[in-house]
Amino acid sequence: MVAMIELENLSKTFGDLCAVDGIDLSVSKGEVLGFLGPNGAGKSTTMKMIAGFLEPTGGAVRVVGFDVTRNPVAVKRRIGYLPEGAPTYGDMTPRRFLNFIAEIRGFGGKDRRAKIAEVVDTVILSDVLDQPIETLSKGFKRRVGLAQAILHDPEVLILDEPTDGLDPNQKHHVRNLISTMSETKSIIVSTHILEEVEAVCTRAVIIAHGRLLADGTPDELVACAPNHNAVVIAVGDKYGDVAAQKLISVNEVHGVDGIGTKDGISRLRIFPKPGKSIIQPISEIMKAADIEVSQLYLERGQLDDVFRAITTGRGKKEEIAGA
């Protein structure tokens, strides 16, 4: 598939501070790429460089084949960009504002009216079209920003924290919108809401200290979680130690952790050896030892844990996977 967005050894320094440190990345059509990373990791800086607001210190950005430094206007024509905080001209009404954007994007007359009507419909703005943007609620302001970004139906969409500050219903709506648009576009979304990544992204990268630390589908990233495919069982607390000893002797088991005793019930987390499934052997050995198991479930792992492990530098992807 053709890469719509290509970053090549992209870097950016502000004085002594290295905000982006050699990122290589390519995004194809149909992909929704999630940018994950703690605050100050370089997500916004990278997006600003793709959108042509900042010039790279080194490396290159190509959008649909156009180099952003050499051919900025060609790139900007093909990109829809929602900057962080969705800035808009507060003294304008959404109608005037979108009219301005449509004019700059080269739509005239009937075409312009149609485009505006369409986008107003998509992001549900019709109720507030004639109120000054500065008087609107945060959700509406964000939607005006989004409308501006998608008005010209761009091939590439760069959305910097599109759901920040929205209520759960609005978040849901924006995520649906992104999913609907994703078929025909390349979309980059930055966020630190990890559930959002699982909800909308087909691929996610984790960035910290300006470097790309992990790259994969949300499922692949979750697989890096320390407790991915671990099994938790609950047994009566008098059996706790016995059960642990039995379990550790199972071939497929890598380790057993006690995770607390409460109301006479002990919980144990059992980690599998890489690539092994342990549910079956566990239930067999417990039956054989005649220990009553009141609960047994498989843990999927949390993206949060992966995120924390990677961004706090407690190890690389591979090490976590092997832990």
Next chain:
Amino acid sequence: MRNIFAIFKREFFSYFATPVAYVFIVIFLAMMGSLAFYVGGFFSSNQATLVSFFFYHPWLYLLLIPSISMRLWAEERKTGTVELLLTLPVSTTEAVMGKYFAAWAFAGIALSLTFPMWVTVNILGNPDNGVILASYVGSLVMAGAFLAIGSCVSALTKNQVIAFIVAATICFMFTMSGLELVLNFFRLWAPDLLIETIASMSFLSHFRAIAKGVIDFRDVVFFGSLISFFLFANVVVIDAKKGA
């Protein structure tokens, strides 16, 4: 061209979307009038001219023009809309021109609303309307030069107060540079060529030359190249901030 016009319209109407435009125009007209009547002695001179009116334009512009120009870029930087503007498919030059011409058109409207002065003087006597027209042109062009300086300074900061003070100071130096007060300071040590250069930069002398009714090619070139220079610097400043 289409982009310049789109940005021009947006910028121009934004003056009128807030009270800024009305406050500015009212104060501009009130000060113009009172300076001409009370300080300039419009009536007591007993002459059918607008000399006492135009005399104070450079000084009034010193105060009022930076208050138009200070927001041009500084406000966009403060609110973050500059990121929106500069990621739209427009070149930096188009953005600079669109915003600049909007500010200039606004200043032009404020200036044109002083037309009752012209009506008054025509009712009271028979002024040389050619001179008056030339004075208006001169005043407008001078306002354009002040605005170009102010726009460039505004691009340097996101603080409008700084943009105002710095622009007013630079405009002040350009206005004053032809006066003996300033030139005497340089005469003590500077070579003649430098003194002549400084003197030739004076807004005051160029404006007064035009206001006499003679639109000299040199004065037009002076203001034209000054405006071009500062707008060019404006573009350079904005592009440099991208790389910073």
